[in-house]
Amino acid sequence: MDQNALKALVGQEAVKYVKDGMILGIGTGSTVRYMIDALGKRVKEEGLSIVGVATSDRSAKQAESLGITIKQLDEVDHLDLTIDGADEIDDNFQGIKGGGAAHLWEKIVAINSTKNMWIVDESKMVHHLGKFPLPLEVIPFGSSHVLEKLDKMDLHPSFRMNEDGSHVLTDSKNYIIDLHLGRIDHPHDLANTLNGIVGVVEHGLFLDTVNTVIVGRQDGPEVLNARD
Ligand SMILES: O=C(CO)[C@H](O)[C@H](O)COP(=O)(O)O
Secondary structure: OOHHHHHHHHHHHHHHHOOOOOEEEEOOOHHHHHHHHHHHHHHHHHOOOOEEEEOOHHHHHHHHHOOOEEOOHHHOOOEEEEEEOOOEEOOOOOEEOOOOOOHHHHHHHHHOEEEEEEEEEHHHEOOOEOOOOEEEEEOOOOHHHHHHHHHHOOOOEEEOEOOOOOEOOOOOOOEEEEEOOOOEOOHHHHHHHHHOOOOEEEEOEEOOOOOEEEEEEOOEEEEEEOOO
16 A cells, blocks of 8 residues: 555544544644545435534635534534644654644644544654654744744754745744754653744644554554553
8 A cells, every 4th residue: 555545544544433423623634634535425424413623724625525514613612532644653652743834723723622633654653753844833023033043052944935935824824944853852842942932833743642543554554542
């Protein structure tokens, strides 16, 4: 199976955990796209009744086009489960997210969700975080100074740009700075440092967040219990 087939596999597996009446957080990314397709199928064919809260405009659009009811986060009082992708997951089930520039909304939805499930193909499972550049969502105002500060801290930052030379914009109209770290030995310490930088709205370290990980492997989906 190629990487897309593995993504489809975990997307289809994940929707088996969705129950009638749930309020579901819907993540963002190419893996989640398969999950939304499978969810739409259950809604259409089985009459599954759920409400979704999307972590990006593109996921909301896709879900609505498939007949899934979407509400804003502030319109619901809780979320039962959020299903999202990830860019890296380490041996302790800590993660990096934000490859799709959606980690701010993803984190807000995740922390308001009773349970969090991540769906990934096996290439995302790593021993140490950091090979994947760590995304930061930053306010455009003064962002060059934030970049300079991160550079002086030896965090190897670069703005994420579009091919036409414009800044990649998040759904909140902020910029993304990626930190090219190679290896993150102390993710909690780094998270605390980044939380203290004015202008950084949110970083892509998702620590102590996920409960269940479904990994797409050649011999089928592997379900891992990360934490209760
Ligand atoms: O965090 C994310 C978006 O901000 C995605 O969940 C992450 O980038 C994984 O995406 P994909 O399934 O396309 O590999």
